[in-house]
Amino acid sequence: MRILLVEDDAMIGAAVSVTLKDAAYSVDWVKDGVTASSVLEQGEHQCVLLDLGLPKRDGLDVLRRLRLGGNTMPVIIITARDGVEDRIKGLDFGADDYLVKPFDVNELLARLRAVIRRQGGQAAPLLSNGRVTLDPASHQAQCDDTLVTLSAREFALLHALLLRPGAILTRAELEERIYGWNEEVESNAVDFLIHGIRKKLGADAIKNVRGAGWMVEKSI
Numbered sequence: 380m381r382i383l384l385v386e387d388d389a390m391i392g393a394a395v396s397v398t399l400k401d402a403a404y405s406v407d408w409v410k411d412g413v414t415a416s417s418v419l420e421q422g423e424h425q426c427v428l429l430d431l432g433l434p435k436r437d438g439l440d441v442l443r444r445l446r447l448g449g450n451t452m453p454v455i456i457i458t459a460r461d462g463v464e465d466r467i468k469g470l471d472f473g474a475d476d477y478l479v480k481p482f483d484v485n486e487l488l489a490r491l492r493a494v495i496r497r498q499g500g501q502a503a504p505l506l507s508n509g510r511v512t513l514d515p516a517s518h519q520a521q522c523d524d525t526l527v528t529l530s531a532r533e534f535a536l537l538h539a540l541l542l543r544p545g546a547i548l549t550r551a552e553l554e555e556r557i558y559g560w561n562e563e564v565e566s567n568a569v570d571f572l573i574h575g576i577r578k579k580l581g582a583d584a585i586k587n588v589r590g591a592g593w594m595v596e597k598s599i
Contacts, residue, residue, distance in 0.1 A: 398488070
């Protein structure tokens with residue numbers, strides 16, 4: 380899962396980036412509203428953590444432009460503005476959640492998991508296609524009677540597939556969800572991660588569609 384962090388405070392931005400990476404998210408960090416709007420137009424991310432008091436363009440204006448453009452990706456506002464009117468305005472402008480600084484990073488991660496689940500059309504805390512089940516909170520996966528803990532990037536890859544059971548994701552789409560701007564992608568990285576997941580969960584946990592990509596089958 381690739382997250383765009385929009386935060387102009389260097390200390391907060393660095394701390395949140397480390398927290399997200401430790402939780403197996405791929406993170407790209409920008410520090411002003413104009414850059415954020417430009418990056419969001421490219422459609423590379425699956426969720427936004429958005430500060431409001433930004434240089435060059437206020438966060439609410441970034442959010443307004445995003446929604447007017449028809450983009451429905453999850454947005455969590457993270458801000459020091461704690462007034463009720465500010466919260467109402469942020470949610471009415473299209474934010475999915477609103478978190479006031481200072482916040483506990485574990486609460487941020489829980490709220491992030493919740494909005495991502497809702498975006499994927501799932502209310503349950505676990506992702507599943509009926510056979511393979513993934514717990515985003517613990518990074519544990521289960522297939523039949525086998526329960527294992529995945530590495531950060533194994534989790535990220537399986538998470539991307541289980542958000543859309545039955546959909547084929549290409550190599551480029553999987554790489555986009557696993558790696559950020561400044562991370563080098565080795566040519567066989569996806570193959571290596573899929574091999575590791577299959578070794579833990581079984582060869583048929585992830586299906587290869589020759590010439591197209593990979594998928595987890597959708598339960599009938």
